[in-house]
Amino acid sequence: MQEHIVIIGNGISGVTTARHIRKASDKKITIISAETDHFFSRTALMYIYMGHMKYEHTKPYEDYFWKKNRIDLKRAFVDTVDHENKQLLLSGGEKMSYDKLVLAVGSKPNKFGWPGQDLDGVQGLYSKQDLDMLEANAPDKETCKRAVVVGGGLIGIEMVEMLLTRDIPVTFLVRENSFWNGVLPQGESEMINRHIKSHHVDLRLGFNLDSILADDNGKVRAVTIKETGEEIACNVVGLTAGVSPNVAFLKDSGIELGRGIKVNPMLETNIKDIYAIGDCAEQHEGINGRRPIEAVWYTGRMMGETLAQTLTGNPTAYNPGHWFNSAKFMDIEYQTYGWVFSKPKEGNTHFHWMHKDDNKCITIEMQEGTRKFVGINNFGIRLRHELFDRWLTEGRTTDYVLEHLKDANFDPEFYSHYEKDILDAYNAAYGTSLSPKKKSWKRIFA
C-alpha cells in the first residue's frame, strides 16, 4: 500500500504541499476542506465582490487538474484528530485514516469579545462564506446605508475599497493614530491616511470600537465608539482586526498549541507524523528574525514546498530567505524587500523620499554609519525582487543600491523614472554625490 498523506486545508499551503509531493512521489494524497470543493485564491476575494472577476477566475488550477494528478479532494469538516489511531473524525461521522497528516488549516478573523460581535450583519472577511455573506449583507447602498470597518490592517482597507465600489458610505475605525503604523514608517502611513480620505472614506484614527448595537430583529443598527461614546448608525460591521490561527478544533487533540500549532523548523508538531504549515503554524522561535506566525500567502507556499521535500524522503528545514511582501492600498501599490520597521531598529536609520503627487514614496532602512542596506518599502513604484534579494545577500550599501536603482525598476515601459529625484534627495541628506547608473542587463542577470 502506498503511504497515505492527508492534508487538512485546501489553501495555498496545503495545495502546494500536495503538488510538490506529487512531483516527487507516487504517494496517495487526500486534501480535506470544509470551505470549497476546489482551491481558490483567498487574496482575490475582494475582486469577486468588486466585479473584476468571478469565483471561477480565482481558481488557479482547472478542475480536471486534481484528478489528473491523483490528488483526492474531500469536502468535509474535520472534527477531531485522533493521533493514537492515526485517524480523523469528520463531521457527519465518517472516519479517515492517515499515515502522515499535514495541518494547513489557516486562520480565522479575530474577535475581541466586543458586545454584539455575533449579531446579524457583523462579519469578518476571510472565507468564501464570508464573501457570500457580504454579498447578502451589502449588495448595494440601499440595503446597506453605511458600513463600519473596524481594524486598520490589510484586510480592513480591502474591505473598505470593496464597499466603496457599491457606493456604500464607509466609516473606517482604526485603533492606531495613523493607518498601519505598527508596520509602516510615519511618512508612508500618513500618505496612506491621505489617500484613504481622498476616496471619501470617513477615516477615524485613534478610535476603538466599544459595542455593536442591535435593532429589534437582532440585526446590527449601530456601533458605539469607546473614546467618545458616539453612535454611528450602520447596517454592516466588518471586523478586520487581524487574524489568528484556526486551531479551536485541535484543543484536546494532544497536539501542542500556542496561538497556533507549535512546530519546529522541520515543520513537525510534537506528535510524530503530524505537521503544520501556513497561517496556522507557529514556530517556537521566529526564523531569521521573522515572526513565529507568518500569515502571508507566499510563506504558506514556501512551507508547502519545504514540507513536501521532507515527506518525500529529502528532510528539509524551513529556511526562508529575505523577507518580502506586497499589498495594494486602493490605488497605491506597495512592495517591500528586506526589513523596514515603523521606527528604525536600534543602530539603523531611515531615508525617506516622497514624490510631490503624494502617491509615490520609498523608505530605506539602513545601518547608521556604514549605511548598509537593510530593507526598502516602495509605494507607487515597482521594484525587481530578484535584484533586491541579491543585494541583501551581498550586503550592499544603500549608496550602491540607489546608484543601481535603474536596474531594479520594474514599472511598465514609458513610465516616468524617479531614480534621479531619489538620489538627489539622498545626496542632500547624506552629503554624497552619487548619480544613477544606466540600466545594465548584464548586472541584472549577473
Next chain:
Amino acid sequence: MKIIKNLGLVIFITGLAIWTASIFMGDFTLQQEQLDSFISEKGIKSELVAQKISDNVVGKKLGTFAFTGAVRDALAQNNDYYDAQIAKYDAAKEWDKKGEQYQYRINDKDFQAFSFSLAKKAGTGFIVENKGLMWFLTFGLGILGALMFIFPNLVLLGKPGIKNDHVYHEAATNRGWIAWLVLVYLVLFYLVLYFNADYVVNWTFILDPISNALNGGDASQWFVYGFLYCVIMVTMAVRMYIKYRHNKYQIVRTTSVLFFQIVFAFLIPEIMASLGKPGYDFKNAFPLDYDFFFEWNLDTLTQSGGLGIFILVWGVVLTLVIVPVMVYFFGKRWYCSWVCGCGGLAETLGDPYRQHSNKSMKAWKLERWLIHSVLVFSLVMTLVTLYCYFTGAEAFLGINSQWIKDTYSFLIGAWFAGVIGTGFYPIFGNRVWCRFGCPLAAYLGFVQRFKSRFRITTNGGQCISCGNCSTYCEQGIDVRAYAQKGENIVRSSCVGCGVCSAVCPRGVLKLENGPEAGRINPTQVLLGNDVDLMDYVNNKEAS
C-alpha cells in the same frame, strides 16, 4: 455627470437607430440611360438582363429591398433562362451552343455588386439630398453621444488606477442581454457588409462627400467600413485613454495603433487611389494581407510602374525581413498591438470584452491547431496561386487556384476574420481572430517563441495567484500559471498588450526586451525560499 452619461447614451442610440433605419429610407428610381450606361460599362452580354431590369425596375420608385430584390430577381431569372438553355443544348448534345450560353449568365457571387452599383446610381430622396445632415444624424450623433457617455468617466471612475469595477456585474460586459444584442448587431453588420452590400447602399451616400474629398470618387461599402472603423477606433481610444490614464504604456500603444489605422490603413490608400495609383496599406503584411499574391494584385502592381514595383518589393521585404527582425527585438507586440488594424479595433472597441477569452487548456489546444492550419492554408493557397500565375495553369497539386482563393476569402477572410472575429467580441472576447485565426500572428508567434528578446518577466515570488492577469489577458493565456511559479511568460500568442501587467495588483509582471539568455528562467522553487531544489533534483539525477 451621470446625467450627461445617460444623455450621451440616448443620443448615441438615437444616432445608431437612424443609421440602422437609414437602410430603409429613401427611394430608388432607375433611369433607362443609367441602366444602359451601366450595361455597356460592364460589358454585359445578356440582353435578357437588360430587358428584365428595364421591365421590372426602370422608372419605378422602389424602396431599398424592393429595388435590390427586383434587380436580384431579374438576374436570377436571367440565369434560370440560360441554365435551361444549357440543359437543353446539353441534352441535344450541341456542345458549341451549350458553351455559348455561359457568357450570358451572371456569376451568382456578383449579384450583390451588380445590384449595389445600380442602386448607387438610382438612389434618390432624403438621404441623397441631405448627405451632410444625414452624416450629422448618424455619425455626428453617434460620436457625440459616445463621447458624452465616455468623458464623464474621467470623474465617475475616480482617481487614475485600474478600473474594472462591475465588469462582471454588468449585462454589457458579463455576457448579459446587452452583450448578446451587440453580438447580433455586429454579426448582421458583417453579413450585410460582406455578402449583401446592396442593402446598405444608403450608408454609402452618407459618406459620398467625404469620399469625394479624399479620393475624388463616390463611397463604396469598403469606404464606409474603413471610415467607420477609424471613427470607432478614435472614439473608443478616448475611452482607453481615460481608463488607462495612469499607464503610459497603454497610452502610447493606443496612440500608435490609432496612427497606423488612420494614416496607413485609411488615408494613404485613399490618397493613392485619388492619384490613380493602386491603394495600398503599407503596414498590412502578408499573410494577413492574404490577397497580396493574387493575380489581380500582381497584375495591378506590375502595371503601376515604379510605385507598383516598390510596393511589390516592400510587401515581400515586410514579411520576410522587417516583421521577423522587429519581432526579434520587440516581440510580436510591435505589430499586433502597436500597428495592426485588427489589433487596433480589438484594443479599442474590443477592450470591454477582453476578459471573455477562454483560458482553458482545451482552448489553448484548439488555438494551436486552428491558427497553424490557417497559416498552412494561406501558404498553400499562395503557392498554388503563384504557380498558376507564372505557368498559366488552372491548378497545382490538384488544387484549383480559383477555388482555393474563393474558399479562403470566404471562410477565412470574411467569416473568420470578420463575422466571427469581430462579431463575437461581446461573448468570446476581442481577439478571437488574432488568437485562433490570423496566419500572420502564427508566423510572428514562431519568431517570438523561439528567437526574440521579448518576454514578460515575473517578479520573483511576489505573485499572490489572484488571477487578474489571466482574466484580463485577451489572448487567453493563463498568465497566472507562470507567474505563480516565478516563471517568465514566453508564449507565442502573447500580443504584448500589457494589460496583464497593468491589472496586476502586486507589480508582478513587466513586459521587456532583454538579452535572450535568461529569458526563459528555470524556476523549480520560488525566489525567497532558500531550499535549493534544483540542486536536489540535479543531485538525484546524478546519483
